[in-house]
Amino acid sequence: MANGVWHRGYGIEINLSLPDLGHPEFPGLLDEIMTSVSQRDPEMLECLAHHDGYTCESEAGGKSPWMFVRRGRTLGRRPLVAAHLPVTHKPTPAESDQHKATKERVVATALRHGLDAAAESPLGGPRGRSVADALVTGPDGIKIGWEIQYYHLGTSGVYQRSLKARGNGVTPLWVTKSTRAALIDRAPWARVDDMPWREIAGGREMLIRGGFRYLQTWRCTRSSVRQCLDNGGAGNCDGVHHDWFLPALCEPSKPAIHIEDLVLTSATGETLPVFVPHRHNPKSGRHMWVPVQDCTLWTDLDGHTRLPDVPVLEPEGSITFDERDLDRSCSAGQDNDGFRSDPRPERDLGQPTGGLTLPLLASRRPKGGPAGSLAVTDVERAALAATLNCPVWEIGPCAGCGQFIRRYGRDAPVACGGCRNQHG
Template sequence: MANVVWHKHFRILLDLTRDDLDHPEFPGLWDLIYATDRFYGRRGVPVSERDLQCGGVCRDMGVEAPMHLRMRGGRREAVHERREDEERHTAPMSDEHKAYQERILRAAHEGGFGGDSEVRTRVGRTWIQTDTLVEGADGRRIGWEVQLSTIDERGLRGVRARAGKAAKNGITPAWHTDRLAYAQRNDTHWTRSDRLPAHLIARNGDLRIVSGFRALDFWHCDTSALYPCPHGIRRCGKAHATAKPRDVFFDDMVRQTAAGTIVPIQFRAGKTVHRYWVTSADRDRLDDLDSDDIRLPPERETTPATGASRNRPTCQPATAPPTEQGPPTPDVPLTARPLLTALPLQPAAPAAETVPSDRETVPPALEQRETPTPQAADTTTGLPTDLITLQQAADAAHHKLQQLDDHHERDLQRRAWRQAAEAVQDAVTHYARTKRLNRYEVEARLRQLVRHSAR
């Protein structure tokens, strides 16, 4: 039995412990729903084809559990159709699940962050049930969901919807498991550790995350590259990023996600979009690379994702299966291996991205967003001087971005750079269409002219 029922047709949650079912705006709601359910019963309509489902534990776990209503001793009751759905409410939480909850809270408190377990957040007329909610820096909220080997994999449904609802309401979903089948799913950002007993999870040893965290390797697609071109051609000459598996300590993962130094990303590899956790420095470099895939973004000075630890490692009773998308990673702390392959510092070329809302950071020459009509032309290249001026302004904005260290100032200048880059892109497109030229060749010739003459 359950006290919270989900009405599929009305799309509302009904709280049977309250006289008005928590909907005072609908007088007589119980009489209507109960009479309808009894009518279905007299007509022989199966419970699975009625409008009522469990809105408590089953719904929180993504399981559709049909229910019917009854009155017992003057008390309202909602009864599950299947025994296994009823047992889901009475089955105690596993010791391993409790150990993970305790460890997440302990790691968060050691890092100076607050948190609580089994947090139920009201969202409109529904709730978000979170295993462990960590209150991080700058209002950041990390919702840890621990999914272990307690239910059959086929019963794990609705993960994407639950994660999307949490993200929509300001909670960053972080799902952790000890099962390879769950970690290979792509419906949210999963992390995985080896399957361990509760007493090993709860102790202070260094518990490792062996799947879900990535270090991004940035490289040029030329004849000396170690990776094949992701576009399927021999060598395209552009810059790419490859996600490489890395281990990270579980406690550091909890603290750094709360601090914002480890963040979730969606990484495209071919036609597939993967969901990984990376350092914030890698995320920023990936954003710069996506804005211009011709040159590599400059490498940023960054601290390792985890520091050295004096704790003894958590025991691994069984050989861990290889992590997805790559060979097994040797059991070496993250600090012993570099997060990023060293790359030469090179200025990144601008490209169209997003239009900034802060107009104060936009150079005055770019206040007019309409595409200019080229008039005068350069005598040596034949390119309009307006295009050259816009490209020079965009390069100057990017050069200024490289000189800044303050995070807020970099965000403002990045917006100004992308504003300038978009103006260049619009002008190049308009000129190429007008003259019936190859747009890529015009853009390459323009960048070569401006950047060669600036040296």
């Protein structure tokens, strides 16, 4: 097995036995070269012997000079090794037609709503030349760069292109049809159904299956339809939980989001891209599009910023780097275990983020305040109102235990259910 390859995109040779692969200037390089061949350019990595102009045994045998990288297993070590691809995959006409039809549908939708839009639009600015599949500009100057990725792109490519778009004042919006796509949760994204290009062009309903969520708030009691976020689903904490859910998983369920909805609301600012770190692992998290009012409440509650400058990359696991000299010879004769490219695991499973819990607040009188006044912040009132599904001005203390309840308004009780049961 070879311990080196040539990267045709960057024009560099890669030493797989070095921790930084010999190129510390490319921090996402490891993630990129480990991307499944089905989701990247199959001709991205080249046999070093073939690149140097020497005989490539694989090509001489009627096969491919292109390479893939995987983890090997030798005497308890897990080195990175490169092997030849027996075949190369190119996008089919159907895949290209899907891409074109989706791009044209995004542009047509934007124009129909009076927005500025263009296909294959160049992005100028200090970050260099780049082209978005579709660039939609809202009335307040919000620019959304739609990137339709039905075929392949590694996580490093998503990282670089997203960074370049944001550097040019454009918010990227990646579209995929696969639950295994590397772009999921690497940048703002949306997943649609895999459908024939004729149905896309013909206006068939295109639902956003992943990448869009609503903020849900609920009181953690025995009667709650949701599990407790703090007790692993066992028991209840009587606190107030907040977490993000797909429209179909909301209580009550929210209307489905169509691609036309996202085209319009993302450009007008009614829908915002957010990154929510996982509660129990801040190094990972979810990218999602959310309603602006939900984003505002979450920011008030948790204080997290809307979008990080750098997408979060998942760790690749334990790899052994023995720091050997680069072997430039062709390894075709050593590829005796055949080509294996394990599919990436599903990334779009609709998992929650771990959410946020606020304690249930008891009413309290501020020090020196008038009788009947309550010490509660605007954020706490907003959270309680969302939990109780009522306006903030209807929040008040239970006449018995003092916990906040929906106290005012039509048919509102003066005491909570527990106090009413206890005292008859």
